[in-house]
Amino acid sequence: MDTLGDLLKILDQMVNDQFESIEFKKFLGVPLTLERGRFYVVQNALYTSNRRDCWGYVQGGAPLEVKRIIWEHESDELVHDPRAGMDHYALSVKQGEVIGLKPEDFEKAEVPSMVRACFYAWHHVAMHNHWLSAYTASHMLERRNNGKIVKGGGMSYRVGKKFENELGINLKRMISLDVHVVADTDHSENISEMFGRYVKTPEDCELVLKGARESMAIDRAYRGALGYYMEQIN
Amino acid sequence: MCNEQFESKPFKRLLSTRFTKTRAQHYSIQMAFYVANRRDCWGYVQGSAPLEVKKLIWQHEEDELIGRKSEGKQDHITLAIKEGEVFGLSADAFERTPPLEGGEVCFSAWIRLAQRSWLEAIAASTILEMRNSGELIDDGSLSRRIGAMLERDLGIPMKKQINTAEHVVMDVEHAHLLMQVARRYADTEGARKAILRGAAESLMIDRVYRGHLADMLEALPEA
Numbered sequence: 001m002d003t004l005g006d007l008l009k010i011l012d013q014m015v016n017d018q019f020e021s022i023e024f025k026k027f028l029g030v031p032l033t034l035e036r037g038r039f040y041v042v043q044n045a046l047y048t049s050n051r052r053d054c055w056g057y058v059q060g061g062a063p064l065e066v067k068r069i070i071w072e073h074e075s076d077e078l079v080h081d082p083r084a085g086m087d088h089y090a091l092s093v094k095q096g097e098v099i100g101l102k103p104e105d106f107e108k109a110e111v112p113s114m115v116r117a118c119f120y121a122w123h124h125v126a127m128h129n130h131w132l133s134a135y136t137a138s139h140m141l142e143r144r145n146n147g148k149i150v151k152g153g154g155m156s157y158r159v160g161k162k163f164e165n166e167l168g169i170n171l172k173r174m175i176s177l178d179v180h181v182v183a184d185t186d187h188s189e190n191i192s193e194m195f196g197r198y199v200k201t202p203e204d205c206e207l208v209l210k211g212a213r214e215s216m217a218i219d220r221a222y223r224g225a226l227g228y229y230m231e232q233i234n
Numbered sequence: 235m236c237n238e239q240f241e242s243k244p245f246k247r248l249l250s251t252r253f254t255k256t257r258a259q260h261y262s263i264q265m266a267f268y269v270a271n272r273r274d275c276w277g278y279v280q281g282s283a284p285l286e287v288k289k290l291i292w293q294h295e296e297d298e299l300i301g302r303k304s305e306g307k308q309d310h311i312t313l314a315i316k317e318g319e320v321f322g323l324s325a326d327a328f329e330r331t332p333p334l335e336g337g338e339v340c341f342s343a344w345i346r347l348a349q350r351s352w353l354e355a356i357a358a359s360t361i362l363e364m365r366n367s368g369e370l371i372d373d374g375s376l377s378r379r380i381g382a383m384l385e386r387d388l389g390i391p392m393k394k395q396i397n398t399a400e401h402v403v404m405d406v407e408h409a410h411l412l413m414q415v416a417r418r419y420a421d422t423e424g425a426r427k428a429i430l431r432g433a434a435e436s437l438m439i440d441r442v443y444r445g446h447l448a449d450m451l452e453a454l455p456e457a
Binding site for chain 1: 270273274275276277278279280281282283285288289291292293295296299300311345348349
């Protein structure tokens with residue numbers, strides 16, 4: 001049996017299945033208004049911050065070689081992505097200008113309760129699991145954003161298209177979403193390479209799948225929560 | 235607090251040991267495990283720190299994990315293994331030799347501390363670099379003192395102890411991190427207490443760890 005090949009196929013299927021879930025369908029089906037778009041962009045910056053927390057925790061638990069890969073990954077995210085000319089949090093804030101958001105709107109943003117629960121859940125997975133599970137949990141969110149794997153486009157692409165179709169804002173102007181369409185494809189491929197080095201046994205596969213299942217469940221809950229809160233905004 | 239470490243029994247025992255080649259080899263290998271544990275802890279600290287502090291830690295980890303490529307500097311794990319060559323160690327020896335049992339327990343304790351609130355966690359990690367800063371320690375940092383002992387006992391000049399020499403310099407710079415953070419974030423009594431608690435607990439683990447290293451060295455033949 002091609003352990004690694006089979007495992008990667010399962011991961012690919014899982015990220016595609018996300019878009020068939022009721023939570024994803026609900027979230028992607030909420031019609032965008034300018035206010036809802038603003039809410040989403042601010043929340044997405046908070047999501048980006050939570051990713052930085054989790055990747056730090058994953059780096060803490062991973063073997064040295066994997067720590068180095070994560071450090072490189074975090075260089076784009078945390079310090080400077082040459083594709084964007086800035087780090088990804090700054091990119092989110094900059095993107096906000098297109099829809100009338102100011103830096104203060106990001107600084108004073110509250111994390112809604114259901115979103116907070118998801119962020120804590122991702123922290124837990126990242127900090128208190130075997131490193132392979134933790135690593136996969138964070139990786140899966142980028143794999144789910146990889147347009148080469150997800151039929152119909154990854155999450156950033158689809159949300160970007162909603163801004164384009166429903167608010168008339170071209171995807172290229174939604175600079176954070178646009179960069180993530182490409183960046184997460186690169187990131188998910190680089191990070192995925194490590195599976196080839198470290199996944200050797202059925203037990204390793206199970207650790208990977210455990211992380212993937214848990215992260216995808218939280219991701220569904222998170223998207224469901226965003227959909228719920230967006231619907232409350234008139 | 236950092237200066238007082240050197241007055242503790244475990245530190246005095248460790249620093250009164252005489253190095254032989256075998257002792258230096260074992261010490262060198264165990265220090266590579268210590269450096270690897272630092273990388274674990276700093277990852278966790280980076281995870282829980284605010285965004286601005288995460289960036290500082292990311293830069294700190296460039297020196298440690300990657301090396302300043304622009305200055306032709308290697309990462310600190312590679313340096314530790316290369317330094318082993320002057321003691322007659324091959325890279326294999328680092329892979330074959332397990333960490334000390336007592337060391338493992340200390341490493342777990344440091345990881346646990348690194349997973350606490352971020353101010354405690356960052357204090358716990360930075361205090362070890364402050365204890366290694368020649369700028370702050372009256373009679374020389376731990377790395378400098380060990381380096382001097384290896385020079386005295388084995389005739390290996392400090393400049394050939396490439397990992398020790400690097401830490402003598404780098405930890406002066408890295409030791410500033412806590413004060414940078416404290417100036418901005420230690421704005422309440424609670425925050426200041428958290429920093430002091432993290433630092434104190436880490437130095438306690440450090441004393442236990444140095445005691446285990448002293449036990450290990452003492453158990454090896456003197457000549």
